[in-house]
Amino acid sequence: MSKGRYGIHGGQYVPETLMNELLHLEERYEHYKKDPEFQRELQTLLNEYAGRPSLLYYAEKMTKDLGGARIYLKREDLNHTGSHKINNVLGQALLAKKMGKTRIIAETGAGQHGVATATAAALLGMECEIYMGEEDTVRQALNVYRMELLGAKVHPVTSGTRTLKDAVNACMREWTNRVEDTLYVLGSVMGPHPFPMIVRDFQSVISREARQQILEKEGQLPAAVVACVGGGSNSMGMFYNFIEDKDVELIGCEAAGKGVDTALTAATIATGSLGIFHGMKSYFCQDEYGQIAPVYSISAGLDYPGIGPEHAHLHDIGRARYVPVTDDEAVDAFAYMARTEGIICAVESAHAVAHVRKIAKNYSPDQSIIICLSGRGDKDVAAIARYRGVDLHE
Amino acid sequence: MSKLQDNQIGKVFQTSNHKAFIAFLTAGDPTPDCTVKYILEMERAGADLIEIGIPFSDPTAEGVVIQDANIRALQGGMTTDGAFDIVRQVRERSQIALAFMTYANPVFHYGCERFFARCEELCVGAIIVPDLPYEEKQEMEGAARAHNVALVSMIAPTSRERIQMIAREASGFIYVVSSMGVTGVRSEISTDLESMVESIRQVTDVPCAIGFGISTPKQARHMAQVSDGAIVGSAIVKIIAQDGEQAGPAIYEYVKSMKEAVSQA
Incomplete structure (x- = not known):
């Protein structure tokens, strides 16, 4: 059985193109999880910035x-x-920065995770692109503009049902396209290992x-x-x-x-x-x-x-x-x-x-x-x- | 291993100096009858192996062209059983080597044992599942092997030190992914495919075919020079998208030109 299992659930069902990056992400996460300096920086951000x-x-x-x-x-x-989304985003964006990534991408449904990601990117000086179902960009137009104000590029996703699952699809496709300098900041306790673990730990x-x-x-x-x-x-x-x-x-x-x-x-x-x-x-x-x-x-x-x-x-x-x-x-x-x-x-x-x-x-x-x-x-x-x-x- | 070599997939690559042209289309795009007809046209034009896509609602490894084909097929009512029925009709008239390409969930949901038993019945020799990497292949490997279906391994530009680990356990053929990203036509392919294939060759003699981004005869010839064959999907699906139920002649001409290019490699 592969890693990242919760009973029969979990695993890493992704294209081979992403496997090395997921293994690398897990290794770096385990490293920084034990690094007191990383934990101190994150705690400062959570207390002083996120409130x-x-x-x-x-x-x-x-x-x-x-x-x-x-x-x-x-x-x-x-x-x-x-929202609670900032807890995870500050953790992952800081991790991305430590890993030498210069760009973060994320999916968003209501826009809360997108706004949080765009915020962390602005704070930490990273490039940011957000994928959002076209239907959600209409339902949550203010959040789209919020993300743009924060310096993010918002891509309306027009495939499939044009909602959250399609935004995740678009993000996964984009990540396989450009994995070297980019971290996919997943917004929930889902996706391939190690994301469910990382997001749970930060939340x-x-x-x-x-x-x-x-x-x-x-x-x-x-x-x-x-x-x-x-x-x-x-x-x-x-x-x-x-x-x-x-x-x-x-x-x-x-x-x-x-x-x-x-x-x-x-x-x-x-x-x-x-x-x-x-x-x-x-x-x-x-x-x-x-x-x-x-x-x-x-x-x-x-x-x-x-x-x-x-x-x-x-x-x-x-x-x-x-x-x-x-x-x-x-x-x-x-x-x-x-x-x-x-x-x-x-x-x-x-x-x-x-x-x-x-x-x-x-x-x-x-x-x-x-x-x-x-x-x-x-x-x-x-x-x-x-x-x-x-x-x-x- | 020997059993898998005996099946049609092995034969596709067996003849010495024979380079394979592998053609992809989506089952039920635009109709099941068309898929049967187009498979036979591609065989007539010289394709060595046909990869039939069982459509999935969320094909995360596909570019826009094949995503759209999946939507057209599903909207037309295509299902996993429908794809098996297409194969049954092809088998009434042809013994061409066939492979399925689909995502983990349609196979898992159908039941792996039931799915691969039907593959064996209809002589489908291989399956490509892009969201089933080395770490998860035990999900299907047992049932596939028991029914003499090769679970094709994919190797990507980012695989690096994983290449030989994957290649050592490969069967059927190895699908070498030419580029980063999803499927779709590319004007240029810049990955160092020679060294990837060389690394594979050090540990296995399972044949390698290169796919993702290939559309022109020149690209196909180059890929076949570097490996044992070229896989083309989006370029064919594009013709089907344009010509719909009248795509037969254009598909025939295209596949013929690609097969000729591959043969010159």
């Missing part, structure tokens, strides 16, 4: 309203660039902080931690340091779109099956011949037909539970969070909020639940207005 540690906020009004567990929000939306800062913060505030571990899952980077970051705490439930919220019984869904665990795609073995939404399904969600960041291999494994062994949340439920939760706590969160994160609204009352007031509020929702305001039939005349 870590992020707050663990007690959502008192929400707690009272839902009448059950005490609800905490891990405020990744307060990071610089507005695990979320649960490292949250675990300590909740112990300080509550004196005990939470009953559950809940996060949205597309490829699964914020959720893996939120779960990771709780995996060994067997009494802490890990709950991932998938985008069900119009519902798991419709074709308009992106809920991989609920509707997918085992496959090999984008460099990894994992679960994918696909047809009877293994053609990858065109998926749908209101959230461009969760609109992906697969799930990271470590999540697939956590599902297999029953350590984490994955539940579908529909567009309607997410949009309701988006508005609920705004009204109740005065926080406009990303529509991705609203999927996790929606699930907690359903389950909070099943817990007692001496238990707590942490929601990973993975991003802020400014980028979604126009789309939410459209969804609710409001014309903003932008």
Whole structure:
């Protein structure tokens, strides 16, 4: 069995052209992971530039309203660039720089990973090109301009379904074209080894902080931690340091779109099956011949037909539970969070909020639940207005 | 090993000084009947081995030309079973050497055992899976070998110290990737293919064919001089894209000119 396995999942299913680069990347990553100088530089960037540690906020009004567990929000939306994506990007961009790369490329769905990558490139003085599905460039036009302001070149991807999976395809193609001076800064815990491991390690800062913060505030571990899952980077970051705490439930919220019984869904665990795609073995939404399904969600960041291999494994062994949340439920939760706590969160994160609204009352007031509020929702305001039939005349 | 040599793929390269011309098209582009017809045309024009692409929704190793062919074929309803049916029809009229080219997921999802058993039944001698590198080949190698299908190894310009590791375990033929990037026509190929092939030759006598970017007779001749054959895909698929169901004569002329160039090597 090849490297980078999580149970039966993971692996390195990529063209031979990329193999040496992946091996090199793994070797360099293992080196810098143990290098105190690298870790110190990264920690400084995270603290001084990205604004870590992020707050663990007690959502008192929400707690009272839902009448059950005490609800905490891990405020990744307060990071610089507005989401958890910056945690991974600063790590990978710094790694790229140390490896002597002068150029980074990345895919983006909602634009959050693209903005974070463009930001890191600007900060570290690197060339940056972002691949984004054409449909997403329309849904998230402001983020496209943001990336351009930061000095990145944005390529609208017109192949296939013109969304996140096609942006990943385009990025992989570009990387095989120019691998010598370029690192593909993958945005989620997916793709070929070592990416699922690297991204998880850089995102695990979320649960490292949250675990300590909740112990300080509550004196005990939470009953559950809940996060949205597309490829699964914020959720893996939120779960990771709780995996060994067997009494802490890990709950991932998938985008069900119009519902798991419709074709308009992106809920991989609920509707997918085992496959090999984008460099990894994992679960994918696909047809009877293994053609990858065109998926749908209101959230461009969760609109992906697969799930990271470590999540697939956590599902297999029953350590984490994955539940579908529909567009309607997410949009309701988006508005609920705004009204109740005065926080406009990303529509991705609203999927996790929606699930907690359903389950909070099943817990007692001496238990707590942490929601990973993975991003802020400014980028979604126009789309939410459209969804609710409001014309903003932008 | 000896069993694989016995099959058609071995014979393609067996004759001494014989250089192979390997032609690619996508199953079901633009229709299954056309694919059958075009395979027979290419055989008549002198192609030694036909590589049939089983379309995949997300062909990450392909350039735009073959990506579009995949979309056309899938939109026309092509499936893995449909591709097998094309081969069945070809086999009613021809014993030309055939190989499949597809991605890991269609084979995996079909079931490796079931897939390679059908290949054997229809005498498909080899398969090329661009997203199945050396490290992952055990995913399919057992089933392929059990059914006498060669799992073709690819060697790329970036392979360097991996070349001999891969070549030592190769069977059928070795697919030498001429250039960085994805498939598609290139005006110039600058990789030092001579030294790549030399490095392969030191450890195996499995034949090498070069593909990616080849479109002109001059390029094909050069590739055949350096190796045992030339593989051409995008240039043929382009003709099909332009001429659709009337592409037969143009394909015939093109393949004939390429085969002549390769024979002069």
